Amino acid sequence: MDYLQTQGLSLPRLGLGTFRMQGDVCRAAVESALGLGYRHIDTAEMYANEEAIGPAIAASGVARKDLHVTTKVWHENLAPDAIRKAFDTSLQKLKLDHVDLYLVHWPSKNMNLPAVFETLMKLKEEGRTRAIGVANFNIALLKTVVEEIKAPIACNQIEYHVMLDQTPVRKYLASKSIPLVAYCPLAQGRAATNEALIAIGRKHNASAAQVALKWLLDQDGVAAIPKASRAESQQANLGALKVKLDDEDRKAIAALPKDQRFVKPAFAPAWD
Template sequence: MEVLKTQGIELPRLGFGTFRMPGADCQPVVESALELGYRHIDTAEMYQNEEAVGAAIASSGIGREQLHLTTKVWHENLKPESIRRALESSLAKLGVDYVDLYMVHWPSRDMNLGAVLETMQSFIQQGTVRAIGVCNFNMTLLKSAIDDIGAPIACHQIEYHPFLDQSKMLSYLREKAIPLVAYAPLAQGRAADDAVLREIGAKHGVGASQIALAWLLDQQGVAVIPKAGRRENQQANLDALTVKLDDEDRQAIARLPKNQRFVTPPFSPEWDK
């Protein structure tokens, strides 16, 4: 699988998301994904499934160095000592010595961003984290992290799908050679029912969801982390890697409404800043 190289790590462009897969039920799902060939697994302390993810990795027989593993610190734990405790807890639950990518899951309004990123960089020096990143930052916060603080941000994970414009963010990230990791790439299931995507899918002999993923993978510097509980859907997402869109397809998708954001918790930043 194609990888994106960033800050010393290699990020497989199609990963496996585990949001809303809490508890032990997550283990067989991740085991299935690993059997099918996924090598990029995305979790977080908030998902309450790190133990299950770790158990799946342990039972897979796949060498740790062959896997990319991401986890994240929750926005309520962004004081330096809390971040340290959160990482220690995540490593223990995952049953690993290090994670490939450790991310700020959401910004908090009262965080000291410089102290947060300094603490996270110390983990790289300690060897418990290979690279650091951020999720759900608006442009102001992202520029502060990269341009003002100079943190070695390996990627930015945000909601991105055919119904949400992220062109400004993507343009900035490309200037910095930083990948965008798209979560909710199927618009929380809505892509499957979109008439335009279904029509393009019929042309290529695939489903609408595969077209949504192919559209993201068609873009330079973008990785995607769809989740799928059923094995056939996990395979279908992998099959999106082989779909090649043409200009007619791209133009049709470009005409879809691009103002639909579906992940808006009350602690979200102001997105237009």
Template sequence: MTTMSHLDTQGLSIPRLGFGTFRMPGGGCQPVVESALSLGYRHIDTAAMYENEDGVGAAIAASGIARDDLIVTTKVWHENLAPKDIQRAFDKSLSNLGLDYVDLYLVHWPSRTMDLPAVLETLMRLREEGRTRGIGVCNFNMPLLKTAVETVGAPIACHQIEYHPFLDQSKMLAYLRGKQIPLVAYSPLAQGRAADDVTLQAIGRKHGVSAAQVAIAWLLDQDGVIAIPKAQRRESQQANLDALAVRLDEEDRKAIAALPKDQRFVKPPFSPDWDAPAV
């Protein structure tokens, strides 16, 4: 396996290829995460809403891997963003995981009724207490992110958003790079659509790899980007790791740049206004 590279942010060193666990509920998650850990994944992403923190925690316990060698992320759901609810949700997540601390605690989705400064101050207090090593956000639009970073001055360690070859995130990525905040790309394979794209397949044939591996390589080809694909089958977990060795050339980048970039697949009714202008 190609050596895993890391991004440093707010005192954390995060592997650039992590392992996502969305839609892996209950006990079925444990053997899948155990497999990923045995292959070499050291960055595991979960959330209270996934209902699998106990399985993730059991897999970590069974792995025998030193806690200091892992980056474990979990998230608070948008319905629990009152400060007392965040505290309660965090305590439950930590208990489910069976850990003394997590490495990243993120706001899973913004809420239209949240008091953002109060939310971030609660997360910062958890960080000061050493119960999470870092804090961050997911699914924030530009105005919300700028408020968190510039107005509140929160030590945001990452921003997790949907990002793949069919969705333009260039403005967000440019802003994050300027603030030295990593972009963590979820749904990096566009919920399986990358595997069927003829352009990515053609690039894959050129390099002797799959279209999905090309999609991951494209993300990791970009400064400041971390990808967290999920994969239930061990073969797919290994294939994603093997994408670390794929090197795209300028012709490949141009071909991917020409793909439609307006395909957003994660669109819950509580999403923020993605087109809201930055203040």
């Protein structure tokens, strides 16, 4: 497994996303992933599955120091007191004494960014989260956080896959040595049925999904957190690490439409 170094963290470049997994299904998925060698688990207050993930981590026998756990605060809870309350609840549900990375899940129109990051920094100083970061922040918001507030963010987690160009955000993050963590890295399953990706996969004895995942992981400073509840899918995603794409493959992927954004809540920031 490759790691990205950021703000004192060694972030495994391939993690397990857990959105829309709950209860016993989520617990079994996390136990399975940890058994297969995953060491990066991504969750959020909004996923309502931290209570399932906590026991799965406890049962895994994996040493806490070898595990990376990310969780996030929902955009409705960005007042300082609300952040603290949300954080305490997350930690309690996860049955952990600290998380590795705590993110602002989505920006909100009326948030006070300096106050948000002052609160997050205090949680970091208290040793309750090893690092802080953001998700779904556009370049304008990133500039405020990085250049004005000077917050030491460890990543920006955004939708990124073969069908969505994120070059401007990726270049900005790279210029500041901040990793991009790609969610929906398989375009919500659409990558698996894409004819161009299937053809590339055939050449390498790999699946279309593995091709899509490796395309992301071949990029400097990019990590990915595909959701996978079944052990077979988790194993297949690990198998993507062995795929070797060539220039011809990358050219074919570059020719795919790059304007397919699938996560578009009403409260999302303006992306252009």
